[in-house]
Amino acid sequence: MNRFEKEAPTWDEAPQRKVLTSAITNALFDAIHLTKNQLALDYGAGTGLITLEIAQKVKHIVAMDSSVGMLGVLKEKIQHYQIPNISTELLDLEKSTLDRHFDVIFSSMTMHHIDEPLKLINVFMDALNPNGILAIADLDTESGHFHADNNGVKHFGFDRAIWEKRFLEMGLSNVHTQTAYTFQKETPNGTKETFSIFLIWGFHMVKYTHTFGEAHS
Ligand SMILES: C[S@@+](CC[C@H](N)C(=O)[O-])C[C@H]1O[C@@H](n2cnc3c(N)ncnc32)[C@H](O)[C@@H]1O
Numbered sequence: 001m002n003r004f005e006k007e008a009p010t011w012d013e014a015p016q017r018k019v020l021t022s023a024i025t026n027a028l029f030d031a032i033h034l035t036k037n038q039l040a041l042d043y044g045a046g047t048g049l050i051t052l053e054i055a056q057k058v059k060h061i062v063a064m065d066s067s068v069g070m071l072g073v074l075k076e077k078i079q080h081y082q083i084p085n086i087s088t089e090l091l092d093l094e095k096s097t098l099d100r101h102f103d104v105i106f107s108s109m110t111m112h113h114i115d116e117p118l119k120l121i122n123v124f125m126d127a128l129n130p131n132g133i134l135a136i137a138d139l140d141t142e143s144g145h146f147h148a149d150n151n152g153v154k155h156f157g158f159d160r161a162i163w164e165k166r167f168l169e170m171g172l173s174n175v176h177t178q179t180a181y182t183f184q185k186e187t188p189n190g191t192k193e194t195f196s197i198f199l200i201w202g203f204h205m206v207k208y209t210h211t212f213g214e215a216h217s
Pocket of ligand 1: 045046065070091094107
C-alpha cells in the first residue's frame with residue numbers, strides 16, 4: 001500500500017497541513033484571476049483541501065489523483081456538503097493521457113512525487129485552452145528532511161529556476177514565481193530547518209494573426 005492510501009484517513013488532521021494549504025491557496029488567489037466561467041483541473045488534488053477553495057471561484061473543477069483513499073476522503077466532503085461543481089477522477093498522468101481541455105491547471109505539492117515532473121508540463125500544455133493558466137506549487141530544494149518518511153518522494157524539492165526555464169520553453173507567457181510559504185519544521189534528527197514553497201504560474205497566450213482578405217467591389 002502506498003503512503004497516500006495509508007495516510008488518507010488522517011490526512012486532514014495534521015494542523016500544519018491546513019496552514020500550508022491555506023498559504024498556497026492565498027498565494028494562488030493573489031496571483032491569478034479565477035472566474036465563474038472557467039473549467040479547472042487540480043492534479044494530485046489529494047483530499048481536496050485546496051480544490052474546495054478553488055471550486056468556489058470557478059465553474060467546475062476536476063480533482064484528479066492516483067490515490068483511491070485520498071479521493072475517497074474528498075468524495076465524502078463533496079457528498080456531505082452537496083458540492084455540485086467538483087468531480088473526482090482517479091488517474092495517473094505518468095501512465096495515461098489526458099483527452100480534455102481546461103482553462104486552469106493547478107497542482108500543489110505533487111510534482112516531488114512524480115518521477116519526471118518536467119515531462120508532465122507537456123501534458124498540461126496540450127490540455128490547456130487558449131489563454132489558459134498553468135500554476136504549480138511545490139517545495140524549493142530541501143535537505144531530504146521535509147518528509148518524516150521519504151517513501152514515494154522522488155525529488156527533494158526543486159530549483160525553481162528549472163521550472164521557470166521549462167515554462168518559458170513550453171511557450172508560456174508572463175511567467176512569474178513567488179514564495180508562497182516559508183516555515184520551520186522539526187526534522188527527524190531533532191533540529192529545526194527552514195523550508196519554502198514556491199508558486200509558479202504562466203499563461204498559454206494565443207497570438208492571433210489577422211489576414212486581410214481581398215477587397216470586394
Ligand atoms: C502531498 S499530497 C498533496 C495533496 C494536495 N494537492 C495538497 O496540496 O494538499 C500529493 C498528492 O499527489 C498524489 N499523487 C502522487 N503521485 C501522483 C501521480 N503520479 N498522479 C496523480 N496523483 C499523484 C497523491 O496521491 C497525493 O494525493
